[in-house]
Amino acid sequence: MNRPNLLTALILLASSVAAGTGEPATTVGPLHPESATEASGRSARYAERLELVTRLGAEGADLEGSADALAAIVSDASEDSGLRAAAADLLGRVTVEVSGVEEPRALACALIEAALDGDPSGWTAGYLAELSRRKGGADRAALVVGLMTDERLAEFHQSLALDGRPALEAREAAVGVIGTIEGDWAYETLVALADDAGLPDGVRVAAIGALAPIGYDEGRAFLRGLAREDLSPSLREAVEEGLAAIDHTQNISLGAWIMFAVGVILLFGGLAISITISIRRGKKHVFSDESDGEP
Amino acid sequence: MSDEPKLLESGPPAKWNRRSAFILAAIGSAVGLGNVWRFPFVCYENGGGAFLIPYLFAIITAGIPLLILEFSLGHKMASGAPLSFFKARRNSEWVGWLMVLVGFVITAYYAVIMSWCFNYLFQSFSLGWGDDPGGFFTDKLLHLSSGPGELGGLNWPLVAGLALTWIWIYFCIRKGAKSVGKVVLVTVPLPWLLLLILAIRGGTLEGAGAGLNYFLNPDWSKLLDPGVWLAAYGQVFFSFSLAFGVMITYASFLPRKSDINNNAVIIGLSDAATSFLAGLTVFSTLGFLAVGSHHTVAGVMESGPGLVFAVYPTILNQLPFWPGFFAAIFFIMLLTLGIDSAFSLVEASAEAWVNKLGLKRKPVLITVCVIAFAFGLLFATDGGLWWLDIVDNFINKFGLILGGLFECIVLGWLYGARKLREYANRDSEIKIGRWWDFLVKYFTPAILVVTFGMDLVKTVTEPYGGYPDWALFAGGWGVVAAVFVLSFVFMRIHANKNRAPAGEQGGGTGE
Numbered sequence: 001m002n003r004p005n006l007l008t009a010l011i012l013l014a015s016s017v018a019a020g021t022g023e024p025a026t027t028v029g030p031l032h033p034e035s036a037t038e039a040s041g042r043s044a045r046y047a048e049r050l051e052l053v054t055r056l057g058a059e060g061a062d063l064e065g066s067a068d069a070l071a072a073i074v075s076d077a078s079e080d081s082g083l084r085a086a087a088a089d090l091l092g093r094v095t096v097e098v099s100g101v102e103e104p105r106a107l108a109c110a111l112i113e114a115a116l117d118g119d120p121s122g123w124t125a126g127y128l129a130e131l132s133r134r135k136g137g138a139d140r141a142a143l144v145v146g147l148m149t150d151e152r153l154a155e156f157h158q159s160l161a162l163d164g165r166p167a168l169e170a171r172e173a174a175v176g177v178i179g180t181i182e183g184d185w186a187y188e189t190l191v192a193l194a195d196d197a198g199l200p201d202g203v204r205v206a207a208i209g210a211l212a213p214i215g216y217d218e219g220r221a222f223l224r225g226l227a228r229e230d231l232s233p234s235l236r237e238a239v240e241e242g243l244a245a246i247d248h249t250q251n252i253s254l255g256a257w258i259m260f261a262v263g264v265i266l267l268f269g270g271l272a273i274s275i276t277i278s279i280r281r282g283k284k285h286v287f288s289d290e291s292d293g294e295p
Numbered sequence: 296m297s298d299e300p301k302l303l304e305s306g307p308p309a310k311w312n313r314r315s316a317f318i319l320a321a322i323g324s325a326v327g328l329g330n331v332w333r334f335p336f337v338c339y340e341n342g343g344g345a346f347l348i349p350y351l352f353a354i355i356t357a358g359i360p361l362l363i364l365e366f367s368l369g370h371k372m373a374s375g376a377p378l379s380f381f382k383a384r385r386n387s388e389w390v391g392w393l394m395v396l397v398g399f400v401i402t403a404y405y406a407v408i409m410s411w412c413f414n415y416l417f418q419s420f421s422l423g424w425g426d427d428p429g430g431f432f433t434d435k436l437l438h439l440s441s442g443p444g445e446l447g448g449l450n451w452p453l454v455a456g457l458a459l460t461w462i463w464i465y466f467c468i469r470k471g472a473k474s475v476g477k478v479v480l481v482t483v484p485l486p487w488l489l490l491l492i493l494a495i496r497g498g499t500l501e502g503a504g505a506g507l508n509y510f511l512n513p514d515w516s517k518l519l520d521p522g523v524w525l526a527a528y529g530q531v532f533f534s535f536s537l538a539f540g541v542m543i544t545y546a547s548f549l550p551r552k553s554d555i556n557n558n559a560v561i562i563g564l565s566d567a568a569t570s571f572l573a574g575l576t577v578f579s580t581l582g583f584l585a586v587g588s589h590h591t592v593a594g595v596m597e598s599g600p601g602l603v604f605a606v607y608p609t610i611l612n613q614l615p616f617w618p619g620f621f622a623a624i625f626f627i628m629l630l631t632l633g634i635d636s637a638f639s640l641v642e643a644s645a646e647a648w649v650n651k652l653g654l655k656r657k658p659v660l661i662t663v664c665v666i667a668f669a670f671g672l673l674f675a676t677d678g679g680l681w682w683l684d685i686v687d688n689f690i691n692k693f694g695l696i697l698g699g700l701f702e703c704i705v706l707g708w709l710y711g712a713r714k715l716r717e718y719a720n721r722d723s724e725i726k727i728g729r730w731w732d733f734l735v736k737y738f739t740p741a742i743l744v745v746t747f748g749m750d751l752v753k754t755v756t757e758p759y760g761g762y763p764d765w766a767l768f769a770g771g772w773g774v775v776a777a778v779f780v781l782s783f784v785f786m787r788i789h790a791n792k793n794r795a796p797a798g799e800q801g802g803g804t805g806e
Contacts, residue, residue: 251504252508262344266347277724278314278561
């Protein structure tokens with residue numbers, strides 16, 4: 001398991017803890033025992049933040065109004081990674097559970113900061129993936145990304161384009177998450193990313209993979225156009241796989257045709273046979289029942 | 296017998312004037328909104344086209360056998376569900392009341408869903424739900440509150456739709472089998488025709504192939520998942536109007552010589568064929584929506600009310616021509632699909648009380664309708680959707696499943712499956728063998744026990760829908776408990792006055 005995935009898994013673990021399915025209340029301790037043991041020696045700011053995160057992580061805690069404080073922890077690259085992970089989880093909960101736009105906006109800003117920070121811990125992908133998994137989370141994730149597009153899209157794209165950063169995988173995962181959000185904005189963003197020759201191949205390949213399931217005819221036309229360009233082998237392979245995926249999505253498969261025929265033959269055919277039997281019998285006596293409708 | 300004069304007071308029950316009337320009425324009862332909003336989703340979630348195999352297997356091994364069981368009982372005893380069970384086994388009358396009460400509770404909120412349909416129908420030609428049908432549904436139509444604790448006031452458009460629904464139900468069944476037989480000549484073929492029109496329209500839309508691929512593309516690996524097989528049995532059980540007492544009541548109106556087995560096959564396959572057609576219609580149009588909005592089909596898929604009141608209107612908005620016309624067709628289809636199911640449940644309740652009290656049909660029917668209307672007002676409030684969700688979940692998972700289980704035990708074990716099999720075979724073209732006894736006595740009860748056990752564990756360990764405990768106790772466990780308690784209370788009412796084990800069409804007391 002590589003580092004971003006490990007940390008994403010930790011975030012998910014933290015979320016399960018915070019949701020009450022694991023150890024209650026102290027979300028940070030069990031995740032990062034070293035943080036708990038070293039807590040006394042850390043700065044007052046750390047202690048304050050730890051107290052805040054622990055308090056908010058308690059079951060039934062009121063999360064309203066805590067978005068800014070949590071976003072500040074998440075955005076602070078110098079902060080302890082365990083604390084950031086726990087704060088990130090709580091921020092995700094704020095975004096899902098508390099209504100209104102300000103909390104998603106805070107999360108969006110935190111995401112941008114994390115992305116510009118090179119996203120060393122996979123925050124971007126982790127947050128969005130976590131959001132999209134929760135009840136009603138897809139809408140919230142879409143809102144978060146929508147806020148990025150409104151205000152900080154350029155910075156977000158810039159963070160994806162930065163080369164030499166250690167977080168390429170996280171950025172690829174972030175692109176994949178945009179695909180899971182779906183919709184016109186997601187499709188257009190992915191097309192723009194896939195078409196941007198300035199981006200690393202990995203990001204473009206991820207964008208092509210993510211747009212295939214939602215591309216349909218437009219996606220096919222785009223990929224065919226892309227295929228005519230001078231592409232690296234990995235990109236060309238991604239384009240071919242994307243075209244195949246679109247065909248697979250859009251055309252009725254042989255298996256589907258067979259099951260269609262099975263359904264029609266067994267259900268409608270069986271019905272026809274049963275009715276034929278009843279009509280044949282009806283000629284004998286049922287339709288002209290001697291009781292004539294009376295007992 | 297002290298009860299015989301009372302039973303005679305109400306006169307002999309009207310019989311179906313032709314076999315097709317019974318078949319259409321039973322099909323109408325089985326085919327309902329669930330065929331449109333439940334089956335396609337269940338199919339897609341459980342292996343797509345591969346789900347047809349467990350589904351057909353469940354129809355053959357549980358759906359049709361249970362239909363035969365209920366038809367045989369109703370026809371043999373010539374009574375509604377409680378009296379039929381009483382005749383079969385004195386102390387089992389409560390099982391019949393349990394079925395009828397479960398059906399009664401379901402009718403109360405089912406009528407509210409039909410009220411939603413009426414409100415949407417009135418908005419159809421102008422596409423009054425606007426660009427955000429989901430928001431229209433929850434905010435403008437339902438005025439949905441923040442939770443079950445905030446009931447809010449009565450929602451008058453819903454109350455008006457509810458009243459309209461109950462008036463419609465009353466006039467459909469006011470003369471029992473006689474009026475039902477006429478009504479179903481329209482309300483059963485019409486939604487089929489409309490569904491066919493919508494299927495053809497959906498099939499010609501851009502993206503239909505993508506939708507149908509999602510629906511039918513088989514995932515064979517799912518066949519190894521026991522949950523998929525249980526889902527198939529659940530779909531069949533919920534869809535065939537079993538364990539509501541409806542099929543028992545309808546069969547009691549059949550003339551003496553009736554082909555029970557073939558009727559069950561026709562009705563079972565008709566219900567399944569309708570579900571299949573609805574799946575084609577729903578997924579072809581979902582494909583259109585997915586392609587147009589750059590979503591996957593799964594991304595736009597919803598089950599239940601969300602499908603017909605939010606997703607489908609969104610699709611209707613985007614139809615290239617006559618969107619208002621197709622919207623009206625869609626909601627008329629839903630209303631005509633729903634009305635047969637609704638009035639069949641009311642008919643089962645009314646017939647049970649007519650049998651029990653020996654009263655004339657009209658006052659009993661009016662009383663049942665008024666009480667159900669009053670109960671339904673809870674679901675026509677701002678918090679009504681929350682309560683509807685809770686009651687629907689619990690009454691189906693526990694009331695209905697347990698009703699079916701007790702039915703199998705009483706009829707299969709205590710009364711004797713063999714006797715009902717021989718009765719069913721007496722005038723049936725297709726004869727059933729001893730395998731049917733096995734299915735009724737062992738197989739179906741086993742499936743129901745497993746389903747019930749899994750649902751019980753899940754409900755106890757995970758509070759349903761994240762609702763507060765008090766709401767789940769009041770609207771969930773409370774309603775289920777009330778249904779059980781009332782079943783025994785109703786059994787005790789006049790228990791010694793108007794019940795006798797005699798009166799079977801097939802002779803014998805069953806004791």
